[in-house]
Amino acid sequence: MRDRLQEWVPRIVLAPSFAAIVIFVYGFILYTGWLSLTDSRMLPNNEFIGLANYEKLFGLRHWNVALKNLFIFGTLYIVISSALGLFLAILLDQQIRNEGFIRTVYLYPMAISFIVTGVAWKWFLDPGIGLQNTMHQWGWQSFEFTWIKDRNLAIYTIVIAAIWQSSGYVMAMFLAGLRGVDNEVIKAAQVDGASGFLIYRRIIIPMMRPVFLSAFVVLTHLAIKSYDLIVAMTGGGPGRATEMPATFMYSYTFTRNQMGVGASSAIIMLIMIFSIIVPYLYSEIRAGRDKK
Amino acid sequence: MKFQYALKASASVAVLCIAAPMAMAEEVEVLHWWTSGGEAAALNVLKDNLEAQGVTWQDMPVAGGSGVEAMTVLRSRVTSGNAPTAVQMLGFDIKDWATEGFLGDLSEVADEEGWAEVVPPALQEFSKYDGKWIAAPVNVHSTNWMWINKSALDAAGGEAPETWDDLIAVLDKMQENGIVPLAHGGQAWQDGTVFDSVVLGLGDDFYKAAIIDQDPEALASDQMVEAFERMEKLATYFDPNFSGRDWNLASAMVINGEAGMQAMGDWAKGEFLRADLVPGEDFVCIRFPDTQGSVLFNSDQFAMFDVSEDKVGAQKLMASAVMDPDFQVAFNTVKGSVPARTDVADTEFDDCGKKGMADLAEAAQNGTLHGSMAHGHGASSNIKSAIFDVVTAHVNGEFSAQEAAEELAAAVEAAQ
């Protein structure tokens, strides 16, 4: 009898967590899905209006700006963070003195929220008090750095700050990956006469494939969820030049009293996220099963 | 929930029921976004007043421009059935919350103290819903002001501009003098504040038709195109670094002579006074050109939520304290606004304040007192946001004036 009970213990242990996730994540997603089909404005209501909110959403210039920004931001952010992360990891893997210190410096931005560093970034990028001003004071009068004030370039300043925050983390992932590479493979390549760069290009970097994938997933979800960053640095401005889906959703749901439209944008965001993450998870879990 | 609160309340009763005039000592939780030094000091007047009556003040500040964050917090608090006692709120938000049925009823206190006689009808529009008092107005801000650095003005001819053409002449002159003619911060609500004044400058009727009534014809009219052209013209007098700047930094530019003038609500005065500038000598306050005699207002009010029985007493005490003439004077002299009560003497106020109070009374009389769109008193927040979107995009050069007017009509329609 007690042995039978023992068999159920694992499931009983897992049950509360799983139930919490089902209710607080999937239940809420369903609820949001429902809201997106209603005429909810300031507070949720249950007046069904079909797909009208979606039609409205895709008719909004803002939403299209937000999607375009996400595309620009996402692409640059993911590509540069991965490349920089890998590059720094390779540099750090060269038996560097003070590696521990440098690694910590590269990693620490991940520890701080943009609520905290946003102020410093805003200062730094502001032409009046920041880098441009400093350069002028140092005598470089022609120096110009006004991206954050330029509606065509402001999104790139967001990219700079975002890369600052997460490239160190990506670096740590790659460093872990590099340290896990079997030395014998490298020795074999050296015996084959491959030069250092060739070894990296042809052997080590291809072996980092799983890390690239993990980094891609982490960065993608950070990109789609970017919110604090935008709010702290530009508030979506100049104009709406740095609006992103997350800020769009927040403002329509909570400040513009168009909860239905906000909910429909949330559902579109979820679809985007899931279409990236689900195939990855599926292949990962499958791979795990095959290994067994 | 209520049980918990009852517990907390009874705990504070034990501590605080000393020398309270009311039988019950209670507490009020106040959600607001007055977090800066001067505002907080002004609120402290209210807090001390209430604590003297045995009511504990539980402070729930949520900072962030014009209460955007605070409104999100409020939504979550109300949804969870844990609404604060009183919430600082602007115009249409009060109406919206009243429509949803979450606000309490202050009529008893209001009738007793005769609020109806002392609060201008334009404000009552927002303080009452369905014949019941739901909010206690603290102040009236007026948004169609222009703040000018006196020495910059002197250098530009010394004549305060009264019409649009005057204004352009002065701005041009200032530009020649090598200063930034118009200090501005590129944030949606600041763009909107200027836009409000520009539209009003084209006529009270036009403002009413386009902004208050959102008449599609007015929104897409030639007059609207002209309004956008004027905005475009004004934008040429901004410095290139205006985007995202806080309004008080723009004020600082006027204060230290870096810029000539700023179009901003009366709260800007506080910045000038704190920098020890004297109205009339060091700086000049005028109505935005072409808007003399009209007043765009917004009014901070404490909306009172429908709370449990045990807290109603304290809520009423607070409502009464907000309407207390002494508090209204104390708060508004600091804040730069004018009291919501019209029966308060203006002796404590400076020149600009006196002018503001007189203007308000006059405008109320003449029917030229309008709610400010940019500050939530001209249109509900979805309409307001839609207008902001277009105005801000236009200020940043995304549309021509013609396109902007069309876009505006479309955006307002979409938001309705």
Add this chain to the structure above:
Amino acid sequence: MASLTIDKLTKSFGAVDVLKGIDLEIEDGGFLVLVGPSGCGKSTLLNCIAGLEKTTSGEIRIGDRNVEGLHPSKRDIAMVFQSYALYPNMTVRGNISFGMEIRGIAKADQDRAIQEVADMLQIGNLLDRKPSQLSGGQRQRVAMGRALVRHPQVFLFDEPLSNLDAKLRVDMRTEIKRLHSRMGTTIVYVTHDQIEALTLATKIAVLEAGYLQQFGTPDEIYNDPANMFVADFMGSPSMNLIEGRLTASADGLEVVIDSHDDRSISLPVPDSAAMRQHLDHSIVFGIRPEAMTDPDGADRTSSRVVTRDCYIEVSQPAGSDTFALTKLGGKECIARFRADARIELGSFSPVSFNMTKAVFFDPSTKERIR
């Protein structure tokens, strides 16, 4: 101490049947070796006995107790794992005492038991070390100590020697055998190494693809394989399985086998009704390398030794013996010559076949023809 009986045991993971009806029985004090290539189901069978996997159907009895549904710890067994599974965070002493601690055995008794196994396995000086500070052989001893201290009815060993180097493996094998004879406990031992199976077991069960191929004493398994799989799997080098044609001649039945250069040899086959069914068909003639020798090395006690000329292609001296490779029935065959036998490569040399050791199979069913 108890016997172990396994009755019609099946086990499936989802749609995959891993064990397809296993029947086994080992007497009290016996040493059962489960042997087979990887993936044959032997480890799963062991885990079922241990209670670490649930069976799908069938019965397992330890002594006369049906252990179905019993928690592993209540089956009165002990297990030694391939990776030793020493708890990395505990000392050797902790590893050995952990089970007793959980069962709530008094500290003094624990200490006594630890001392006893430590003496038996000569690990007394290692008791306060962590597993990471031990060599492979030492870990192996500790793992056995942890099992021994329980005095179980049945010991289960899951490929316990496969992580050791060759020399150590031989030593430990001896040690396990010694322990078994000293303690007399029933042992179930899983290995893929047929030498271990033959040296240790009192009974061997050969598994393949979820089926029990043959169950018997090492001698039966080696000399009397039930089918071609067992014949091929057991023994090293493995049995020569040579295809030939069964014909009848004046002397009785013969198997005719292709040899080198269009030549062929014929070997006498014992006559039986079963055998006659294959007349004029191909059969597989199985003979172990040690039953194919140089004539001087042939087993003189055998009643039927026949000598034929075979073409020797390669010789492989292996110290004690020399393996001679010849081609019969189109396949490489290994004959085991004495080390000092003279072999001329690339020519026909006489090879003696000890036909008492020969076995025959049906090539279509792979089963033995008896």
Add this chain to the structure above:
Amino acid sequence: MSASSQDNALQTSGIMRAMIYALLIFFVIYYLLPLWIMIANSLKPLEEIHSGDMLAPPRSITFEPWRSAWSTTQVGVEATGLRPYFINSILMVVPAVVLSTFLGALNGYVLTKWQFRGANLVFGLMLLACFIPFQIVLIPMARILGMLGLAGTIPGLVMVHTIYGLGFTTLFFRNYYAAFPTELVRAAQIDGASFFQVFWRILVPSSGPIIVVTIIWQFTNVWNDFLFGASFSSYDSTPITVALNNLVNSSTGVKEYNVHFAGAILAALPTLIVYIVSGRYFVRGLMAGAVKG
């Protein structure tokens, strides 16, 4: 990291090494710049900030802004400094991190060592939950917190953070325990250890690296959270990020930038310390399984 695992270093000449160091130092500056701006300006008197160079070190160092940010500056109408909010954050973070780490470890243990039919689906669903934008949960969550009587309380915030941390903590432990030898669990079972005894006696003592990674991750996320803190707290449970925002984004008046920067650093200090102290275990923990699926 053991020295032997660094053998994949390039064979490099002196010039190459100089270049590598130059690059590394360049990036050290890039990463430190915002922190430097905050520290340098938090130590300057306000006049020096207004007149001077943002990047310059302070000419006259003052610790007044720090004292003010910690204990006297006005946050809302109360001149309490950030101290009470700091304490709120601690009261919220510690239980949330402990709970979500503990549950994540148990889940990882069940999902790897007690596989049952559908375990992978359960894991997939839990993992997918990491990726939802949290804005969508605000309204329904508020309602549920209200129903549970936890609205505006620290236990309510702990609950929210625990739930939304579960996906990642489960992921970390699941990947770590997947590489943990199953034979050890079996050995312990045969030794008679129960489900929980196996967990506490066998798995937990070997989980050091992954516990560090999980704690770093959770501590950072919960401490830095603004959205939940702003939405679900009330006057006596406001976390420090929200208070910092109130301090920095106050709508009028003289902006005391030095106090703001000091406050910002104070708000960041605990996470910084956690990273600096345990950062070296972080890479090790990532190696131990958090990187790969």
